[in-house]
Amino acid sequence: MEAVPQETVEKLMGNVTAQKELEGIRILASSPGSVRYEIDVPDNVLNYHGCIHGGFVSTMLEIAAGMATYAYGESNVAVSCATNFVRAVRPQRLTVSADTSHKGRSTSVAHCAIVDERGRLVAESTFTMFFLGPLES
Template sequence: MAGVGFHKAFGLRFLEASGDRIRVEWDAAPELHQPYGIVHGGVYCSVIESIASLGAALWLGERGNVVGVNNNTNFLRAVRTGRLEAVAEPQHRGRLQQLWRVAITDEDGRMVAEGQVRLQNVENAERLAN
């Protein structure tokens, strides 16, 4: 999971991955900063959507695919350096949709950002390409 595409670009390290909980960590590297020298808000949004989607997909399994339909992220604390950790857990898992909450903390356990992602369960994956 961590060695390809987005996960590799952001340096995500997977600590736990199941349909009930995803936990990752990464470093607040300068490559992820915005011009003021703090981690870019888009990093938080992207990590939140990525790990919520992975958890939702693991839970849905062979029954289909998931696609994000809403991402709401709140930025709570600026970070310049250090290790960040994100934990995603389901709030609702239904036949058609799922809702996952993600909390991002710094290495001192302080909340940095939090968000939720609503995902659509898609049984017929061929529909996604059209």
């Protein structure tokens, strides 16, 4: 797998909110409309069952959708999403991916997934992203 250029990584990370739990995101691959990253999930995002909180799972999926759209060179926000939580997981390394199936003039549709260390599906979602304009250099 080819390394993602640092300039691309910096642009994509512009989509990540300033939450300490998200500092460990490592971008593995990126192309226009597509991204794959991994993160070692910390213990402080657990629910009272000891599993990764669904809100954190949703955040990781939305970040992937935003990064895939950023990879087109478009600043963006999510306008809708539908998420399926497939399996509860404990803190571990997760791989998050997003692939865009549609890019129009003002929106795109991204299909996102999270898999655990064993390659099992944890959650999947579909996001509609609204373009705010070209990314600033």
